[in-house]
Amino acid sequence: MNLAQDQLKYAVLSADFDGIVTAVGAENGQVVNAGQMIVRLAKPDEVDAVFNISESAFRGRPENNQIVVNLLSNPEVETFGELREISPVADPKTRTFQVKVALGKPPPAMRFGSSVRGRLRETTAPVVVLPGSALSDKGGKPAVWVFDEANSEVKLTPISVSRFEKDRVVVGDGLTKGQIIVTAGVNRLREGQKVRLLDGAAQ
Numbered sequence: 001m002n003l004a005q006d007q008l009k010y011a012v013l014s015a016d017f018d019g020i021v022t023a024v025g026a027e028n029g030q031v032v033n034a035g036q037m038i039v040r041l042a043k044p045d046e047v048d049a050v051f052n053i054s055e056s057a058f059r060g061r062p063e064n065n066q067i068v069v070n071l072l073s074n075p076e077v078e079t080f081g082e083l084r085e086i087s088p089v090a091d092p093k094t095r096t097f098q099v100k101v102a103l104g105k106p107p108p109a110m111r112f113g114s115s116v117r118g119r120l121r122e123t124t125a126p127v128v129v130l131p132g133s134a135l136s137d138k139g140g141k142p143a144v145w146v147f148d149e150a151n152s153e154v155k156l157t158p159i160s161v162s163r164f165e166k167d168r169v170v171v172g173d174g175l176t177k178g179q180i181i182v183t184a185g186v187n188r189l190r191e192g193q194k195v196r197l198l199d200g201a202a203q
Contacts, residue, residue: 019043022112042112047103049081049116052096056163065120067101072115079106080121127162128171134183135161135169144175145182145189153192154182 019041026038049069071077081101090097101118103110110116136143142161145154159174175181180197182189189195 013038015039015041017041017043020112047106047110047112048084049101049103049118051099051101051118052091052094053099054096055090067118068121069101069103069106069110069116069118071110072117074109075117077107077109079103079110081118128175129168130171130181131168131183132164134181134186136186142169144171145186146175147180147182147195147197149180152194152196154189154195156189156191 021039022042023037023040025036025040026032032038049067065083067081067083069079069081081103083099084102085100087098130144134144136145136156138156138158141158143156143158146157147154157174160172162170162172164170182195
């Protein structure tokens, strides 16, 4: 009799905190296996933003920076968080690492399951950002076409790239303030070629 009562207790699930149901892993009347997830709860006052980050994104980055998190559907909805956890193992399919950012007090519009975007909140030296279409190569190394206003010619100038982003590149070295960079039709240019700027193209 006692054994039957003990077995019956296993059918009653009690949460150790009041939370929000984020996932249900079983249906009414279903026979479940030991250890199977039945209900997943989240604490309303402990909200994480979860990202999958490539290994290259960690190079030279401190792990204690504050993270700015925005809603993808409405970038004006913004909050801040602290890096809480980095997975020690990469995903075998995507080769990315899962990163969890603890959000302090997210705005009401940033509900559980929302799609968000995150970026480091840090102070850096000014950088040059160019569209990916501006990138060429010289001797197998990254280069861009620089317009010389004095003689209206273009010159292929080697650069170093700090990082590649989705549609642009962040230049680390090789360019100076005020230079005009060709961003379209770079594959048709040749060294010393005479070109002219369209009205407003240098702005």
